[in-house]
Amino acid sequence: MKTTIAEIGNYVGQTVVIGAWLANKRSSGKIAFLQLRDGTGFIQGVAVKAEVEEHVFRLAKELTQESSLYVTGVVREDERAPSGFELTVQSLELIHEAKDYPITPKEHGTEFLMDHRHLWLRSKRQHAIMKIRNEIIRATYAFFNENGFTKVDPPILTGSSAEGTTNLFHTKYFDEDAYLSQSGQLYMEAAAMALGKVFSFGPTFRAEKSKTRRHLIEFWMIEPEMAFMDHEDSLKVQESYVSYLVQSVLSNCKLELAALQRDTTKLENVVAPFPRITYDEAIELLQEDGHEIQWGEDFGAPHETAIAEKFDKPVFITHYPAEIKAFYMKPDPNRNDVVLCADLIAPEGYGEIIGGSQRIDDEALLKQRYEEHHLSEEAYRWYLDLRKYGSVPHSGFGLGLERTVGWICGTEHVRETIPFPRLLNRLYP
Ligand code: 4AD
Ligand code: MG
Numbered sequence: 001m002k003t004t005i006a007e008i009g010n011y012v013g014q015t016v017v018i019g020a021w022l023a024n025k026r027s028s029g030k031i032a033f034l035q036l037r038d039g040t041g042f043i044q045g046v047a048v049k050a051e052v053e054e055h056v057f058r059l060a061k062e063l064t065q066e067s068s069l070y071v072t073g074v075v076r077e078d079e080r081a082p083s084g085f086e087l088t089v090q091s092l093e094l095i096h097e098a099k100d101y102p103i104t105p106k107e108h109g110t111e112f113l114m115d116h117r118h119l120w121l122r123s124k125r126q127h128a129i130m131k132i133r134n135e136i137i138r139a140t141y142a143f144f145n146e147n148g149f150t151k152v153d154p155p156i157l158t159g160s161s162a163e164g165t166t167n168l169f170h171t172k173y174f175d176e177d178a179y180l181s182q183s184g185q186l187y188m189e190a191a192a193m194a195l196g197k198v199f200s201f202g203p204t205f206r207a208e209k210s211k212t213r214r215h216l217i218e219f220w221m222i223e224p225e226m227a228f229m230d231h232e233d234s235l236k237v238q239e240s241y242v243s244y245l246v247q248s249v250l251s252n253c254k255l256e257l258a259a260l261q262r263d264t265t266k267l268e269n270v271v272a273p274f275p276r277i278t279y280d281e282a283i284e285l286l287q288e289d290g291h292e293i294q295w296g297e298d299f300g301a302p303h304e305t306a307i308a309e310k311f312d313k314p315v316f317i318t319h320y321p322a323e324i325k326a327f328y329m330k331p332d333p334n335r336n337d338v339v340l341c342a343d344l345i346a347p348e349g350y351g352e353i354i355g356g357s358q359r360i361d362d363e364a365l366l367k368q369r370y371e372e373h374h375l376s377e378e379a380y381r382w383y384l385d386l387r388k389y390g391s392v393p394h395s396g397f398g399l400g401l402e403r404t405v406g407w408i409c410g411t412e413h414v415r416e417t418i419p420f421p422r423l424l425n426r427l428y429p
Contacts, residue, residue, distance in 0.1 A: 006040035128256035139248035154184030180205035188225035225396035234395035350407035356397025
């Protein structure tokens with residue numbers, strides 16, 4: 001019976017065949033332990049000299065790392081195995097012999113691993129991270145579909161920017177200037193006026209010259225946008241979405257979290273509602289802790305970490321000064337100098353995972369913002385139309401996929417959370 005490692009538990013006591021690669025190996029004169037992987041999981045194959053044909057045992061001893069093979073064996077339950085099963089090898093058929101695989105079980109430097117990203121993805125750790133990324137993607141679609149949202153795909157080649165003009169990737173669109181999308185938000189606002197509750201899920205690009213453990217040049221963002229929903233309604237969606245993601249990973253990725261040695265007690269806490277503090281309160285907290293920060297300044301990574309440390313769940317920081325936020329955010333009706341927005345800061349120092357706000361719905365105010373932000377009215381005319389024809393209160397947010405994966409997996413750097421990261425100094429492989 002041909003099967004996969006993930007399905008092998010259905011065949012206890014039976015003989016199965018799996019296609020696999022040799023991840024690692026230990027052997028003595030009498031027994032060989034083969035660490036096998038097939039993409040769906042990892043399992044140990046045990047070849048005992050006395051129990052297999054001579055050429056099979058010889059092959060087991062000679063197998064090189066990352067060679068591909070078909071393994072025939074009997075499935076056994078084994079409490080000590082992470083997956084709960086082991087394969088007693090009966091025969092082996094070599095498909096392709098790998099010679100001198102560069103990533104050996106010894107430690108390698110990060111740059112070396114990044115140069116070999118196409119191979120590094122095969123490691124148990126990277127496998128676990130990609131599986132968790134996939135679970136977060138699956139849970140995202142499930143959450144928004146279950147809650148009445150329609151998926152809408154905004155364009156990637158655009159003529160105007162959503163998040164300011166400094167980080168835009170410039171390109172040519174025949175004879176015109178074009179930019180790679182930094183955010184689909186403005187288009188999602190148009191879609192919300194047509195479909196009510198919408199979400200997008202796609203790549204976004206920022207030519208940010210920052211070399212931090214939280215910044216990618218190309219990253220994936222989930223952007224929900226909701227008509228007739230105010231700032232408060234949006235925070236409720238955000239906290240239940242993020243709780244849903246974390247709880248889905250906890251239930252469906254136990255082996256992967258164990259492979260990453262993730263301390264899951266902190267994740268178990270992540271259940272809505274989340275604590276909230278205003279920007280003003282955050283500034284006070286930071287000043288009390290001796291940080292040199294004044295009202296009106298934006299938070300850096302150390303500030304976010306210091307605030308996050310005071311809570312055991314993600315924390316919303318709300319009502320930032322209008323001056324340090326995007327042009328489209330709606331001012332607080334009680335206080336013109338702050339806007340109805342929130343950033344969601346992940347625990348354990350992972351920083352901002354969501355940015356969101358209620359949007360300006362008044363045409364005159366939006367026009368005034370264009371002027372203040374020196375935005376060309378021409379490029380944004382269609383966006384103004386949304387305030388001309390049946391304008392309604394509406395809110396939305398963007399969750400960064402890689403930062404969320406990084407937090408849930410407990411990775412040191414976002415470079416491990418996307419298959420082929422684009423970084424300041426890296427466009428290869
Ligand atoms: O806070 P940002 O810039 O918000 C927006 O783009 C809004 N237009 C979203 C919306 O309201 N529809 O980005 C949203 C999130 C951040 O919280 C962060 O998680 C992630 O996107 N992000 C990045 N992730 C990796 N690398 C980068 N360079 C990122 N920049 C933002
Ligand atoms: Mg932000």
